[in-house]
C-alpha cells in the first residue's frame with residue numbers, strides 16, 4: 255500500500271498556477287500578465303523576464319533542472335526537448351541557474367523531423383514554439399528528473415500552424431466572438447467572452463509487463479495483431495463497474511495522485527465493459543486546458559503503469575472480439591458570467607436562447623457531419639467506427655424525448671405548445687415551449703448525444719488528441735452562430751425573427767436527429783435514405799478537410815488556411831501508411847520467425863507421435879487427423895504470409911500520399927486479415943506449451 259496523502263495539500267502542487275504567480279510576481283507585473291492572459295495579448299520582453307525568473311525560481315525550488323517547450327505536433331502526442339537552466343560557469347567554475355523571458359516565450363526547435371505535410375521544406379527546418387499563456391506551466395517528474403514544461407503552440411517559420419493547439423486556440427476565439435453576438439441578442443451585456451468547455455472520459459487497458467514484452471505486436475503496434483478469443487470474453491458483463499482488483503486499485507491510486515499534483519481534476523474511475531479495461535474522467539475545463547490535460551492523462555497513465563510492472567494500452571482496439579476504447583468528448587459553451595448556453599435554463603428568455611443555440615448546433619452538425627467524422631478518425635479508430643462496434647460511422651444527434659418532441663412540433667406546425675414533461679407555457683413568444691430539465695434520457699448508441707447541459711461526442715478514439723474534435727465543434731458552431739446573428743441583428747421584430755429562424759433551421763436539419771438504435775442495420779439504410787454521409791474509414795475521411803465548404807468555413811474564421819489544410823491531409827495519409835506498414839511488418843516478423851517455426855515443430859512432434867503410436871500397434875487416426883488439420887492451416891498461413899510480403903513490397907514502392915494510403919487500407923489490410931485468420935485457428939489447435947505468445951486469456955484475465 256502506498257503512503258496516505260492529503261489531496262488538498264498535493265493538488266496542483268506541480269503547477270505554476272495563477273495563484274503562485276500572484277504570490278511571486280510584483281503587483282504591477284502580475285496585473286500585466288493576467289491582462290495578457292485574459293485578452294490573449296503578448297508580453298513585453300521585460301515583463302517576460304520577470305515572469306521567467308519567478309517561474310524558474312519556483313521550478314528550481316521544486317527540484318527542476320531543465321525546462322522544455324511542451325508542444326503538440328501532428329503526431330497526436332506531445333513533444334519536448336529539454337534544456338537545462340545551467341549557465342556558462344564563471345572563473346571559479348561556479349554556475350547559476352538561468353532562464354530568460356525570451357526563452358520562456360519563444361523556442362526554436364529543429365523541427366525537421368516532425369510531420370509538416372510539405373509546409374516546411376527541409377532547408378527551412380526551423381519551427382517556432384510560442385508560450386500559450388492560457389495553459390499553466392507545470393513540473394513533470396520523470397526518469398529524467400524534474401522538468402519545467404511550458405505549454406506552447408508550434409508554427410513554421412512563415413507562421414503556419416504545425417500543431418494541434420494553434421487551430422484549437424483560433425477556434426476558441428471564433429466561437430467566443432460569434433456566441434457573444436448570440437447572447438447579446440438576449441440582452442446579456444455582462445458577458446465578455448464565451449468559453450468552450452470540455453470533459454474527455456478516457457478509456458484504457460492495463461496488461462502485465464512480462465506478458466506485454468513477449469508480444470511484439472503490443473510492443474510495436476500497441477495492439478494484438480494475432481490472437482484467438484479467450485473462452486470468456488465480456489459476455490457476462492461482470493467486469494463493468496465490477497470490484498476493482500487490488501493491483502489495479504493501487505495503480506489508480508498512484509495515477510490519481512500524480513494527476514492531482516499536476517492540477518488534473520481526475521474525478522471518476524471504474525472498470526469498463528471489456529476485461530482489463532478501465533476508465534478515468536476528469537472534471538471539465540476550458541477546451542484548451544482540457545486538451546493539454548488529456549495529453550497529460552495519457553502520458554501519466556503510461557508512466558505510472560511502468561512503476562506497477564504493467565503497461566497501459568491506449569490503442570482503440572487492443573484486442574479483437576471485446577470492446578475497444580474511446581474517449582467521450584463532453585462539450586459545452588458557457589459565458590464568463592455564468593450562463594451555460596446548452597442549459598435549457600429556468601426562464602422563458604433562457605429557453606428561447608437555448609432553442610436557438612440548439613437549432614444552430616443542429617445546422618452545424620448536419621452541414622459539417624463529414625468534418626466531425628473526420629475529426630474523430632485515426633488509424634486505430636477504424637476498428638471501432640462503423641465496424642462491429644459502437645458508435646456507428648454515421649453522425650447523428652440524439653436529443654432525448656422532450657426535445658425531440660419540441661423539434662417535431664415546431665417543424666410540423668410552427669408551434670410547440672406543450673412539452674412532454676408537462677411544463678407550462680410561459681414563454682414571451684407564445685409559440686415556444688417552456689422546457690424542463692431532462693438529463694435522464696440516455697442513448698449509448700448515439701455518436702453525438704445531448705446530455706442535459708452539454709453534448710457528448712462519443713466517436714473520438716482513446717489514443718487520439720481531443721484537439722481536432724473540439725476545433726471542429728467550435729468552428730462549425732461558430733459559423734452557424736454567425737449566420738444566425740447576421741439575420742437576427744437586423745431583424746425588426748426580434749421575437750418573430752428568432753421564432754422563424756429556429757423553425758427554419760430545425761426544419762431544414764431535422765434529418766440529423768436520430769433517437770433510435772445507432773448500431774442497427776436499419777439505421778444504416780435509413781441514414782442513407784436521409785442522405786447522411788457514412789464515411790467508413792480514416793483515409794476516406796481525409797478529403798473532407800479541403801472541400802469548398804470546409805475551406806470557406808476555416809478561412810472565414812481564421813482557423814486554417816487552405817495550405818494548412820492541405821498539409822494536414824498529407825500528414826494524415828502518411829500517418830496511415832506508416833502505421834499500417836509497421837503493423838504489416840510486425841505480422842510478417844511474428845509469423846515467419848516465431849509462429850510458423852513453432853507450428854512446424856509441433857507437426858514434427860505430432861508426426862513422431864503418429865509413428866510411435868502405430869509402432870506400438872495402436873490406432874493413430876486421431877493423431878493423424880490433428881496432424882492433417884494443423885498441416886493444412888500451416889500451409890494456408892504460409893501462403894497468406896507470402897501474399898502479405900508481396901503486397902507490402904508493392905506498397906513500399908509507391909509514392910507517399912493518397913494512393914498509397916488507399917493501397918494500405920485495401921490491399922495490405924486485407925492481406926493482414928487473411929494471415930491472421932489461419933494463425934488464430936492454429937492457436938486453437940496447437941499445444942499451448944509451444945505457442946510463442948501469451949494468449950488473450952493470459953493478457954486480459956491475469957493482470
Ligand code: ADP
Nearest residue numbers: 451452453454455535536537538584585586708
Ligand atoms: P457519463 O459516463 O455518465 O457520461 P461521467 O461522469 O463519466 O458521465 O462523465 C461526464 C463528463 O462530462 C465529465 O468529464 C464532466 O466533467 C463532463 N461535463 C459535465 N458538464 C460539462 C460541461 N458543461 N461542459 C463540458 N463537460 C462537462
Ligand code: MG
Nearest residue numbers: 455582584710
Ligand atoms: Mg459518458
